[in-house]
Structures are given as structure tokens and as C-alpha cells.
Amino acid sequence: MKPFDYIRADSPDQASDHAAQGGVFIAGGTNLLDLMKLEVMTPDALIDINRLDLNQIDETDDGGLRIGALVSNSDLANDTRVRRHWPVLSRALLAGASGQLRNKATTGGNLLQRTRCLYFYDRAMACNKREPGSGCAARDGFNRSLAVLGTSEHCIATHPSDMAVAMRALGAEVETLTREGETRRLTLDQLYRLPGDRPDIETVLAPGELITAVVLPAPVEGRQTYRKVRDRASYAFALVSVAGIVEMQDGRIARADLAFGGLAPKPWRDADVEAALQGEAPSDALFKKAADVLLRDAQGFGENDFKLPLARRTLVSVLEELTEARR
């Protein structure tokens, strides 16, 4: 671990200022500290934001929730309002990590956790995300857990979060404080950028920009579920996950909000998939067509080829469950 300065922020403005000068925010530290020990990340300063007043969950005027960036994953998963009205979020949180990690991990930190690509964590390996321009050792290596959508020739890493997948399906927005003292709102789609030729730049956040909250829109009608497929029953990252909210009207799909984990560098949502389902009567053929749309540009890299059929099967099954069209 490279020696670093430690600064405890007393206000969001102060935190933002320090971070803009090369510091990195630390909240739960469940990912950052590991990366610092491995010297994959070597910040000059840690800006401790844990004393900031960002750990409330408040109801918004339009019936949604404003979740402070420091609310722990455990507290958020167990919030009775979340469990009642946004159960997909609660399930996704509880599908992630372990109890100990969820107690420590925060809402904002979860969104900004780094990929679990093992080549990123090993400094002897070429990695464009860790060291731009060095290459990607994962692409032709052991890539079983890596992405099949949204990749570039420079990076095939996945985003590891479960929570973010549910939030993406729910249409959540992050609220940030910029260094200039302005508040801005970003959808998760806007927050995350695809790797392209700069996989080291993962979000559109500017230097010093602090996530202060995640805002959930008002609850929607319909059934919700989070299906996570993994190699062991707990404490394993998703091979494929699907967050789904489907509202039925008169035997037809009125709306289907679907987001995917384990497939892409960011929590994945594809408007064309949802458009293919909207207004249609549920059927096996329809669900398979939706899967075709989802995977139309998917590309495996050998070890992870199985994610294509797995994503297809999982999506079809989730749609069967949510439309009550079980065989």
C-alpha cells in the first residue's frame, strides 16, 4: 500500500474539494482497501466521508425514496418501505456479497465498486483498465466470468454490482454534488460509460464529484423479481442476473422493465428488449424473441460463451415467472 494522506471530511463541499485535488472518497472501503493493498489503486489521499450526513432514507414528494449515499447495503435491504414497494432492490442487495460486507458497504460505494476481473487485480498482467495502453490479458485468458455485451477490444470486464442492476431496472437516478457546488441528477445509464478505448474511466463523474444519494421513482405496478445465477449459493458474483418488473393488463404485458448483471461493463438495460415485449401476450416465442434482441450483439470470448445461452434461459424463465406464464 502506497503511503497516503487521510482526511476526514466534515462537509460534502469540503470532501469534494479534497477529492478534486487527487483524493479518493472512502466510505465502507470494502473494495477500495483491497485494491490499495494490492497497489492496483494508489491514491495520494483518502477522503473519509463517513461523518457526512448522508445515511438517511427519506420519502420524496412524488412517492419515491431518496437513499443517502452512506446508507449501508444491509440497512437498505431491510428497510420496510424498500421491501414492500421495491422488493427487487432488497432481493438484489441480499443476493450480493456476505452479511459482513453488506454491513459495511454503502449505497454510493456499491455503485462505484470496480470490476472483479482477475487480470485487473494482478499487476503482473496487462490491463487497460489499470494501466491504459498496456493491453488486455483477460481477453485470451481465463475469461469465464467476463462480459459478452458492451465490451471493446480494450476491455471485457463486467460490473459486479447486484444492487445497481435492480436500481437500473427501477429507473433510479444518482444525485451528485459537483465541485462547483451544484447538484446534478444522472440516470444509471448516464452515470456509467462503456469502456471503449478508455476502460480506466468508468463513470462520467468529474473530479471531486460526490454521489450524495440515489433517488428511486415512485413504486410501479406489477411483479418484481431478481434472479441471480452463480457458481455457489452465496458469496459469488453473478454469472448472469436479471432484475425484472412486469406489469400485466388484460393478459398482455403493459410494461416490462428489465436490467441485467454479469453480462456487461455496466448494469445493462436495453429499451429494444422492453419494446419487443410491451403490449404483447406472453408466450414462449415472445420471450425467446426478447432474448434474441438482448443478445443480438453479444460476443463470447471462449470460456464465457455459455453466458449467451444462460442469459437466454434465465430471461425466459424470469419472464415466465413475472407474467405467470409458467409451464
Added chain:
Amino acid sequence: MTEPFQMDHPATDRRLDDMAQGLVGAPLDRPDGPLKVTGTATYANEWQVEGMVHGVMVRAPGNSGRVVLSNTAEVARMPGVLSVVQDDRMLRNPAQGGANEAPVQGPHHAAYFGQLVAVVVAESFEQARHAAQSLKVTLDDAEQVAVTPEGAAVERQTDKTLDQGDLDRAMDEAAHSVDVVYTTPSHSSSPMEPHASIASWEGEDLTLRGSYQMLKFNRNELADSLGIHPDRVRILSPYVGGGFGSKLGLAPEAVAAAVAAKAVGRPVSVALHRQQVYEATMRRSETRQRLRLAADAEGRLIGFGHEARVSNLPGETFAEPVLQASHFLYAGANRKMSLDLARVHRLCAGSVRAPGEAVGVTVVENAMDELAHAAGLDPVELRLRNIPPTDPESGKEYSSRRFREALESGAEIFGWSDRPGVKERREGDWLIGYGMASAARVNVLKESEARVTLLSDGTARVETDMTDIGTGTYAILGQIAGDMLGLPRDSVEVVLGDTNLPSGSGSGGSWGASSSGSAVYLACAAIRQQIAQRLDVDEHDLLLKDAQATFNNRTETLADILQGHEIAKLGHVKPGDTSDAVRQATFGAYFAEVGVNAVTGETRVRRMHGTFAAGRILNAKTARSQCLGGMTFGIGMALMEEVAFDPRDGHVVNHNLAEYHIPVNADVPQLTVELLEERDDWASPVQAKGIGELGICGAGAAITNAIFNATGVRVRDYPATLDKLIAELP
């Protein structure tokens, strides 16, 4: 002092059955348990030795070539850094279990990716780690070397080759046969406690606080590595946070700590990072196993073929002994076995959790399941029909073998008769299947010494350099001494893990309890003899219980009898003719129910049972715990465990506990264990055999056989991850 007791004849006197204290066999708690769960058992890296500084090791970033450290002077000037040490005596790889001498040494040439080639010493751990990460290591003159067994040179292990009868003909003539190839991946021991050593010198005398399983060998390995006399080396290892084979032989951090401590003139602590444990300790070799089974119309084996390929580093003789139980488990007059060793530049292969049988019996049991299916026989029935009357190769009798009872009782307890047909049972998305497998493991007795002292106050102390790696040594040695000397368990102090004490067997190969337990038993028997002499009674007429002696219709306290004196005796057991006169092994059977998700191919074990017979059970709780642990690792082997190597350079990709998957609680359902009572007079003076590893020796096959029963899919490439199933699911 007593003469060594050599196991040349069956120990038929079974004195432990005569004792009145009632400790042996009882499910007593481990006395070290409360210490461990309250953090008061001091593990190797937790000692605070005065003046201690910290060393962090540095890896080779490739699999061959000359190691070049290009900025040592710069690193040596970093804050807190005391020295950058690269010494010819440092180990290329760990010693194999029981090596008793230095393994291959030398940090100047890389033989595998991740080899530990230097140690950076600094005042604080954090300074040492940062400096180690700043050290630039490159490899000159790197070559193209084989990193996968498929492309490597192969050496036939001629001493492991067997050709009895004519297997090819038996296969031709068989009414039912299978000819299948299975592969199993490398496994890592993954003990919770990483390998760690603290070395301190006083003049030319070295004390090493380490985490090791077999101290008398480790002392010699360390002395030989350093080029000093073993008398100058003391190793302390009172608590070991799991070993699973990876701490049998001396590992690189111990020599690094010793040479670094000498270099800086201060005690040095070196703990391996988790990544280094995965990269530079021991792996179980991956295996490729071809099984040929030939049976007559009634399902009786007429041929048994088991041909395997394993791998290891150049220069290492260890070859994963996958054939070990194939020699004696099943009948079949025509037999063919062979073992090939491929030379690959991956980390060293050695003993990991039941070397040989863990993967060997597992694959045999898969093949037997395939044969049962081909012959239309119940898998239990197929096995019952093929229990050989005597060893099918040597004709020797078995010492004790409750194999049939284990199969029958296990099936009864599990409810095997309710087994569905293949692809017959479904609950929602879950395809339900039952599977079973036999368990078998060779039994070994190892030379072992222990000193028992009956103190004048009527308490006792047991002393040996034997280790407790979480298995229950502290418990059982106290139980044996307590029973023999008539003392409550709390009146016996057990002192372990110090090479200044009499040399025990060490913990490995399941032999620890029976071997070191026999040494304690023999020491206590000698003490009983002396008490009897003092009281002028026949030792058999001496009843010891609750620190009192009853003899000739009188009762006296031991304290009164001792009159201020103490009695110390050394017990010393050695293996003898009984090892060869009969076939000694342990047996059992596993039964598992799994659910396979028809959509995703995820497998979840719903319940699992094991019935085992392993001679006298010394502590029903610790023995059961060993079996539970073995079955848990069987779940891991079946479903998830795999060291992933990069196919280009052979580096370990999944080198942490988040990515190297072993089962978590949610993967392990209710497990039940039945232990069959047995006395094996041939095995040891205490009639016990080894049970530590039996629980994994075939366990994975019960699960993969259940997957077949549920889905009709045979996954012949372990582990049975979902990607290998979904293509064939509806």
C-alpha cells in the same frame, strides 16, 4: 523409559475397552475450541517477539528464466526498509510431506509463475509490503515451457504399473462394460490461516514459530535448507489454522524468515499473502483418469482398469497417487493400472486433502455408477456384488472391513429405496436426483513418541511435538491418557507442537490420531505397570478411576500412592509386520440428494449422508466433524472447486477466497454421519484406524451421480458447474 513397541502382531488385548473412566469414544468438546473462538489461541503470525520486524515476499512474474532484481538499492532506501534478501538457500517450492530434507532451492531461476524469489524486510509490515511491491522483478532468458499437461513430456511411473490377467480380453467378453475418461482440476488446500513463520536467532540457535503439520520432519527440512544441525532448530506450532496437506512440508516463508532474520540480526515475521498461498504453496495435481470396467451378466467385475495422468514440476517425485484404493476396493481378476507424470511449469503438486483417493475413488465411483446404469443394476447392489473376499491383487485378508454394513446401513438411513429413475423426479424448476458412492482410504501407522507424566498431585501431562490442525488432537490424547490413568479429562494437560518434546507422527494422511494416540497409550500402560508394581498387584487387577486406584478391595488416591513422586514414561510406537501382513483400509458409503435447476443448471445439494468404519472411534464428536468436513469438501469438489490456470503462462488466475470457490454455508445442507463400531487389532495398539480423510474419498461422486440421476447428464469434467450442464438440459 520403555522399549519401542513395534506393530508386528495384532494388538488383541484391547485394554481401552477395560478402562473405567469412560472418556475414549465419548463426544467430548475440544479443549482448544474456546481458546480459538475467543482469539486466545496464539497462531504463528500472532506472536509478538521482541524486536520483531516484517518480511514480505516477492513473486516471479513468469514461469522460466533468470531472476533479475533491478532496483534493489532504491528499494533498500525506502522508508523503514532494512534489507532486500535473495539467498541461495531460499526454497523454489515447499518440501513434500515427510521429505525430511530440503526441497529444491534457489531463488535465482523461476520454474513457475508466482515462485517466491526474494523477501523485503522492513520495520513495519506496511513498509515491507509497499517496498516488496516496488521491487522490480524481471526474468532474463525466459523459455517456452509446458504449462499444461496436454503439451508436456510424460514419465511413466513404472513402480505404479500393474498388468494382471488380460483386461482387453475381459472388456471384449464382458456382458456390461464402461470405458470412460474423467478429468479433475487442480485443487488448493485453502487453509483459513495463511502460511506464516517468525524466525528468531539466539547465536546459532534458531526458533521458528510456524504453522506446520509434521514438526520432526519440518525441523530437519529447515536445518537442511539452512545448512545447520537440526539440534540448533526448534519449531513451535501449538495451533494450526488448517493445513489440509499444504503445511506437511516446509514452505518458502520459513526459510525466507530464517535467512532474513540472520541478515538483519532481528526476529523476522513472514506471512504469505493469500495470493501467495494459492501461487506458491501446494496444489493437488489435476488428473486425467481412464476407467475400464468389465462385468459379467450378473454385474460381477471381471476386469478393472484405471490409467491416470497427473503432473508436477520438473524435479519433483510426487505423483498424485490416484490408483491407491483401486488396488483393493473392488474385485476383478483382470486388472490394469498405470500412472503417468507430466512435467509442467505450474506451482508444485503435493498432498492436498486425501491425496490419491479424494479424486481417485471419486472417479472410480463415477465409473461404477455408469456400470450400474449400463447393467440395469441398483448402484448399491453393484457394489455389494463386487466386494472382494480378499485383496484382489495380493490375496491378503483385510484387517477389518465393515464395507458391506456401511453400504447397507447408509442406504437404510438415507432412504435409498426411494431413489427415482433417471430424469423422473421434478419439483417446479428443480430436477431431483439421488446418488451414492463408496468411500475408501488406505490406513497407515507412523512412528510416534509421547511422554506422559503422572504428577504427584494426581494429575497428568502429555507431551509430544504432535500437532493439532483443527482435528482434535488436544482432545483425544487427553481422553486416552485420562482413561488409562483413571483421570477426569480436565486433570490431563496436553502440550503439543514443540520440537523440544518427544517426536510425534505429525498430522497427515489420517494417521495422527491412531499413531500419536498409540504412543500416549503405551506411555500410560507403562505408568500403570509401575503403579501396579508399587502396589504389588497384577496390572489387570488395577482399576483406576477419578484419580483413585482400586485394588485388592482397597481404594487409595493416586496422590497418596505417589507419595510426592511423579512417574514419567515415554511411549514409542513403530509400524511393523502388520502393515504388510494384511490389507489395511477404511471404508464407508455416501448418499446424496441434489436438485439441479432445469433453467440454469445450478446444482444444490439437498441432503447428504455418510456411514463410515475406521476402527475404534476415539472421540465421536471430532471424528464426526472430520467426516462432515470431508463431505463438505466433497460438495466443493463436485460443484465448484478448481484452480484456474492461465493457459498461456500457467499463472493461477483465481488466487483468492472470493474467486477460488469452496462451499459456503448456503451450499451445505444438513449432513448426517453414522460411525460404525469397529476394532482393528492389526492397525494400532488402540485398534483405531485413520478417519481424518475418509469423508472426502469418493464424496464428490455421490453428488455427480445424483446429477446424472436428476438430469441424465454425465459431467465427466470436474467440477460440474452449470455451463457443463445447460447445453444438455431441456
